[in-house]
Amino acid sequence: MRVNVKKTEVVVIVLEWLRENGYLESLQALEHESKVSSVVYGREQKFLRQKVLSGQFIQTLEFIATFRSNQALDFERCCFLITRQRLLEAVYHKDATAKHHLMEEVAKYEHKASREEYSQLCYLVQLPNLTDHPDFYEWLPEQGRHSLFIELSTLLKHVIPQTGRHELVQRMAPGRLNDLLKMSVLHQLHQFKAQYPEVDLPPQLDFSLLTDLSSPDDVSLHRAMAGLIGDVERESQPGNDALVPSEYAIPEDDETGGARWWTDGEKQMDTSLR
Known part of the structure; x- marks a missing residue:
């Protein structure tokens, strides 16, 4: 069996991981550099996305205004949402001049906001730091x-063509990158068990993604396995009467420089590795 790793598939998987974890600026940078997107956008929506994500709010409003005559579009609601974002950014950057001006602007569209939305906005503009609010702690x-x-795409759904997910994403389960990484580590652990069947790996042995079980030069692997493999190999040599603990585990250096073995009660085997 041959696995064909395509660059586009790798990029799409990474893009989805960035999207799922909120690394939106990195996502945009990767899309720009790779010319790959996990979402297929129409011409108008692609233009709208570019303007919004780059913070070109005046151009965004001008673009949406071209559809103002369409009765399916709530244009003033769009104005409120755009002005609210501008105001939040002014509060975030502590731009007092812009904040004062935008507070006057957003008041024009109060009737297009819910009572909860507008009350929260009035509270936020009074905070010394936007992130002082628990809902905006990581904003x-x-x-x-x-x-x-x-939100704008939802309001424009009857006006401009909507997006569709990339065909590769449609075939992909959420968290695909995490799943692939976990399977890779488990595969290396299975290979290690096949090479050293005498070794029981206790649950205390916690391999990270940075540990390369297939590389003899991996420093973290040497630290984790120091003494363990050597003891197993010495026991297997003919005429070697040295006592080796029957329950193989990772030795820890004690205060005297010797090795302490995990107790029987500590040794548990992850059945997924057998």
Whole structure:
């Protein structure tokens, strides 16, 4: 069996991981550099996304205004959402001049906001730091712009063609990159068990993604396995009467420089590795 690793598939998987974990600025940078996107956008929506994510809010509003005559579009709701994002960014960057101006602007569209939305906005502009609010503790302008694009796309769904997920993403389960990495580590552990069947790996032995079980030069592997493999090999040599603990595990150096073995009660075998 041959596995064909395609660059586009790798990029799409990484893009989805970035999207799932909120690394939106990195996602945009990778899309720009690779010319690959996990979402297929129409011409108008691609233009809208570019303007919103780059913070070109005046151009965004001008673009949406071209569809103002369409009765399916709530244009003033779009104005409120865009102005709210601008105001939040002014508060985030502590731009007092812009904040004062935008507070006057957003008040024009109060009737297009829910009572909860507008009350929260009035509270946020009074905070010394936007991130002082628990709902905005990890808020970033890039995240707000991404949310704005989604909200505007919903309002424009009857006006401009909507997006479709990349065909590769449609075939892919959520968290695909994490699953692939876990399977890779488990595969290396299975190979290690096949090479050293005498060794029981205790649950305390926690391999990270940075440990390369297939590489004899991996420093973290040497530290984890120092003494263990040597003891197993010495026991297998003819005429060697040295006592070796019957339950193989990873030795820990004690205060005297010797090795302490895990107790029988500590030794448990992950059945997934057998």
